[in-house]
Amino acid sequence: MSRPLDGVTVVVTRERPGTLASQLREAGADVVHVPLIERRPTVDGPDVLAAALAGLGGGDWLVVTSPAGARAVFESVDELGDVSIACVGEATADAVRTNGRDVALVPRVAQLDGLLDEFPSGTGQVVLARADIADPRLVTGLEALGWAVDDVVAYATVERAPSVDEVDRAVRGDVVTLASGSAARAWARAVGAGASPAIVSIGPSTTSQAQRSGLRVTATATDQSVDGIVAAVVDAVTAAGSASA
Template sequence: MRGPLAGCCVIVTREHPGELASLLEARGATVIHVPLIQVVEPLDSGEALTRELDRLGEFDWLVVTSPAGAERVGAAAADEPSVRLAVVGNATADVLAGAAGRPVDLVPATQRSQTLLEELCAVAAPAQRFLVAQADRAGDTLAAGLRRAGHEVTSVVAYRTVLCTPGPAAIAGADAVLFASGSAAKAWFDALGDTVPPIVVSIGPTTSTVAEELGLKVTSTAADHSLGGLVSELERILSIRAGDGSESAASRRPQGSVGVQQSGEINPTK
């Protein structure tokens, strides 16, 4: 297939590659599916989440930090149109808006929990009631910050993430990897260490920070924090490396086949 990503082998780590894989393939890329995280039910089988969603109308705001969380609360949000919706990231906003059947009220300018916290504190009336639905491994930045600002916050685990452990052979020959979340970067490091393809693109600054703190060299961070923005950023990086953007991905590689690298340095395959 021809396209701006023709000949480029791209690793997608999402459990369900779906839209991201389709966007890449439409541009000519070859998708290598290497799932690193499996999303499963909370340890209580979702009882706490169901309990809080059953009384969602008592809250002023529903805050969601990932597409997986959005999938689990969208139907309840549709039933309570008076509850305002806030998310981290455009990808999460798209999922929640689709499931709830209405626009998300607040998406921060950058995909960071801290930025969402700051913007929520700027627009929310005093002493608002927040329900924060997130993963079991998520940090406490949002909830703690909202409480410090005088709001009433209920945090609930919407889902758990279970790590998968692919071997090095699964990523051999890849030109790029796309990280759509900080948890994906963590899972990559846990499974494969700092071995990465020549190009690493992240969906947003929070994801980039997590990856770099683990020693994974991020080539670029998407300006548009969505799946489409992630793919467009990969396309932009390859175009820059090609010089004029007219070469195929295969011809962009240095002399000799390029294999997987460590810490972002290109190592010719022996």
Template sequence: MTAALAGCTVVVTREHRGELGRLLDVAGAAVEHIPLIEIAEVDDARRRQLDSAIAAEPDWVIVTSAAGADRVGAVAHHPAVRLAAVGTATASRLAAVAERPVDVTPDRQIAAGLVEAFVERVDGPQHVVIARGDLAGDDVAAGLTAAGHTVDVHIAYRTLVRVPSEAERARAAAADAVVFASGSSARAWTDALGGDAARRLPPIVVAIGPTTRAVAEESGLKITHEAAEHSLAGIIDELSHAWRKRAGQ
């Protein structure tokens, strides 16, 4: 059986290919990894604030990215502190660095999905520490606060724009598709490519969900497809459908 994405060249803009790159490989895609962001550390004061907040043993620590997981795991070993992550790849990284399972991971791997899963599974007001990047949205914090929880938000890392080379720009424009798994990745495309951002988009542009789509469109990018299941697997399914349709299969 022919792989679903055989012959399809897909741009991945994350700092690392990660789980998304692996899933694309399995589906038979040719992955063009063109990082448009770089992760940088926060200053010492913010680092100490985050470490102290987790060391004080809140009820929950929540991370929304693998970079956030990397920066809380070393101080999140205490079993009294429960863990939640916005997606399976982030949960896997958090479980590895915290050396124990993650308690809540939503089926819909977007901020709204995490809020829904948390509210459904957790009883009573909780003290929650959220570790996120400086460009991440406030949807998780706002949703949990509205549900009656006490939420402490800490910036765990900074997201910097990486400007691609001319060769990378050409490869991106020549690709068949690009996938955006977060609003920050869509925003980074515009920030990195400037006035060329919309023109450099491949024919197929897939967003993981409505929040990412909204950020992309606010940034002047046209999203051609949105994953029905808001997860990395959902991105692969939507991209496969779009590719088959484009190839006339």
């Protein structure tokens, strides 16, 4: 039985290929992994994060916006107390569950506004474990709901320059997936706007950054998740096949 991505080469640019690569392969794709970003702990991030988490109690929340943030949390503490956990996206939630914790909230729309729309009002404490380049509106949005927010930069996102061999393999692909604005900028610098792979973005903010970097985005996922970007890749490939038929 044919699969929607049989014969299609998809370039995955996130730091860890993970479930995105496995789902693309299940759909029939040949996956090429060319990481364009790296996440590194900040100098005092683990200590600051551990101290912030130690102050949480019942009724308080931990908000994690990425799998890297989840890893930073569980690398900084041996035990996490009685705290509710909210995650942006199922990949982030899975990273929390892998460490034996339940997730109380995963918004239906896997983005900042989706989290704020579903997050409860309250007067307790929220620890936000985020990247250095995260959108500051999340802090102000949580504060507007009544929470005292401990905003912790848990890790830094840096662009990674791919090797000549990696660039050569990437430009031979049919589709490249971009899961962050940082990856979009790195792709533009490493490969340029004239490269042949169709570009599929995980969401509007990544698409906007890609366009500002001179890239033409073929498709933008409507759901900012692994499932969403795989669906967008399938839609883009199907549309291209129909156009050439």
